[in-house]
Amino acid sequence: MRLFRCACHSGLSYWSNSARAPADVGGGASLPRTGGPVDASVLADLAAASRILADQGVVDAFGHVSMRHPHDPQRFLMSRSLAPALVTPDDIMEYDLNCDCVDAQGRGSFLERFIHGEIFRSRPDVMAVVHSHSPNVIPFGLVKTPMRAMFHNAAFVARGVPVFDIRDKFGATDMLVGNADKGVALAKVLDDKDIVLMRAHGSVATGPSLPVAVFRAVYTEMNARLQFQAAMLGGGGDIAALDADEGALADKVNLSSASRAWDLWKRRVGF
Numbered sequence: 001m002r003l004f005r006c007a008c009h010s011g012l013s014y015w016s017n018s019a020r021a022p023a024d025v026g027g028g029a030s031l032p033r034t035g036g037p038v039d040a041s042v043l044a045d046l047a048a049a050s051r052i053l054a055d056q057g058v059v060d061a062f063g064h065v066s067m068r069h070p071h072d073p074q075r076f077l078m079s080r081s082l083a084p085a086l087v088t089p090d091d092i093m094e095y096d097l098n099c100d101c102v103d104a105q106g107r108g109s110f111l112e113r114f115i116h117g118e119i120f121r122s123r124p125d126v127m128a129v130v131h132s133h134s135p136n137v138i139p140f141g142l143v144k145t146p147m148r149a150m151f152h153n154a155a156f157v158a159r160g161v162p163v164f165d166i167r168d169k170f171g172a173t174d175m176l177v178g179n180a181d182k183g184v185a186l187a188k189v190l191d192d193k194d195i196v197l198m199r200a201h202g203s204v205a206t207g208p209s210l211p212v213a214v215f216r217a218v219y220t221e222m223n224a225r226l227q228f229q230a231a232m233l234g235g236g237g238d239i240a241a242l243d244a245d246e247g248a249l250a251d252k253v254n255l256s257s258a259s260r261a262w263d264l265w266k267r268r269v270g271f
C-alpha cells in the first residue's frame with residue numbers, strides 16, 4: 001500500500017491513496033475540506049524552499065512561502081507561523097483560498113497568509129508565492145525610480161514591477177496584509193506580473209512552480225543590489241537594462257534552468 005503524509009497533520013498520520021481523504025478530516029462542518037493527501041516529497045520541498053530563502057538572505061525571522069495544493073487548485077500549503085529557517089515538513093498546513101486552515105491542530109497561522117490566498121485565487125497560473133522583506137528591495141517601494149532588469153537571471157523584472165501602496169485604499173494601517181480585502185487589493189496591483197513591491201514593507205514573488213518562485217525571490221533581491229551599484233557607478237545616468245523583448249527571451253531560459261539553482265540551494269540546506 002502506498003502511503004502519503006497528510007498535509008495538515010503533524011507528521012504522524014498517513015493515508016492510503018486508494019481513496020480520497022475523508023471529507024470530514026478537517027474536523028467539522030465549519031472547516032474546509034482537505035484537497036487530499038500530499039506526498040511527503042512535496043512537504044519536504046516546501047520546507048526546503050523556506051530554508052533556502054533564509055539561507056539566501058531573502059527572509060530572516062519573517063517572510064513565508066506557499067504552494068498550491070498539487071491535487072486541488074482551491075487549496076494551498078504553507079507552514080505554520082514560524083521563522084523560515086526552522087520550518088520542517090511537519091509544520092506544513094493546508095488552507096482553502098479564504099485562508100481558513102483545514103486542520104490547524106492548535107498551531108498558529110501567518111497573519112499575512114491572505115497575500116497567498118488571494119493571489120492563488122486571482123491567478124490560476126501561479127503555483128507558488130514568496131513574501132519577503134528582503135532589504136535591498138524595500139527602497140524601490142519608497143521612491144519613484146522603477147526597478148529594472150539588471151541581468152538575465154532577473155529577466156522577469158523586465159515585464160514591469162508594480163508597487164502596492166496599502167495607504168491608497170486603506171489609509172493608515174499597520175502595513176500588514178492581514179485580511180482578505182488587503183490581499184485582494186495586493187493581487188489586483190500584481191495583476192499579471194511576476195513580482196510586486198509593497199511600499200515600506202517588502203515584496204512578493206510568484207511563479208509557475210515552487211523552484212521558479214524561489215528563484216525569482218532570490219534574484220529580485222540580487223537585482224535590487226545590482227541596480228544600486230549600477231546607479232552609483234553610472235553617476236545617476238541611464239542604465240542599459242534588459243528591455244521587454246530581451247526579458248521575455250531570457251525568462252524562457254530561466255524557466256527551464258531554475259532547477260539547477262534549486263538543486264544546489266536544496267543541497268546547501270540539507271535537503
Ligand SMILES: [Zn+2]
Binds near residue numbers: 112131133201202
Ligand atoms: Zn510582510
